[in-house]
Amino acid sequence: MEKMSYHHGTLKEEMIEKGLTLINDEGIKGFSLRKVAAMCGVSHTAPYKHFKNKEELMEVISERVLQSFSECLKQAIEEGKNKKTSMAEVGKAYVKFMLEHKEYFKFIFFSDYKVSVCLKGKHFIYQKGNPFEVFCTGATTYLKNYVQDEQQINYIILSMWSIVHGISTLIINESFEYEGDYEELVGKMLTIGPI
Template identity: 45%
Template sequence: MTKDNYHHGTLKQDLIDKGLQLLNKEGYEDFSLRKVAALCGVSHSAPYKHFKNKDELISTITLNVINSFKDSLNEIVDKYSDPKTQIIEMGKQYIKFMVKNPDYLKFMFLSDFNKTIIVKENEFINAEDTCFDIFKESAINYFKFINANQTNYTDNILIMWSLVHGMALLIANKNIQLSENYLKLIDKTLNENLKF
């Protein structure tokens, strides 16, 4: 049996998973299909059965990461219609996803591949079709639910996102060690602080 046969049809996904780890570790310039093949334990030519070059693999990795996170957040949108419950559950899902997928967190927010969201004149620019956009829309629905007279929620969305994202970073990177279940703590924190 050759090295390439070892994967039994999982090579493409293995290349994506190991490629993500390599991108996070070495960045774009030092990334190569040859290095990913070595990490997967296959011949240097094996990745070319699935990807024509490193950019195509990186593009696939990017879509895989973003779509996985989007799907995770959209599950909450589909499951909960009450605005307060939805934003609390989304905050918990956001953090849970990042804690379970630290390579995704690093790729989306701590690498050269992140998508910068610009805040200008109380508007989020460059947020369309991002994971943040799903979070933002859920937050807007909540703020409309509690205060229909307010028209701009940018500052409050930033505060809420900072709370959720900051907790995700701290827990995923093991910067803090909690004595209780982190989802229980997040649920309590969000319930007590959603009083904008």
């Protein structure tokens, strides 16, 4: 019988990480606490000390991923505040985060927990905690310096989001190579107005 490893105070965090890997590898249908326990090298009952069921663990994973991504974007917005290149900095942070956390990228955009955005009339609609909210708020503040029409601002935000998401997807899927610095490329793509 395989010996189970001892996890002094780290099991919950390891289960979140391994759970994310399992969701990305096998999808929601292939997810179980038993599989996560096996990946962590603990008994199949150990997860129940931290999570009452698999749904609770999946919710915690979702919250962690979205919060981590949102915090990254908030920090970029704060650091770029009052700079003419502030959205370029946010775009760079977006792409860098996705390239450093490819498992988050897959989870956020390709799992059953994916973020979704709707443009209805003059307003974006998204669920609470969606990182797009942070991106949209920062972009709106930035763009109001250059564009007055609210609908036009929405189209530009959608275009900016498409750029950062698209370039992230292309790089992660190894469909695009660039000899220079990806962050610098994104910064140039997202700079609007006189610098």
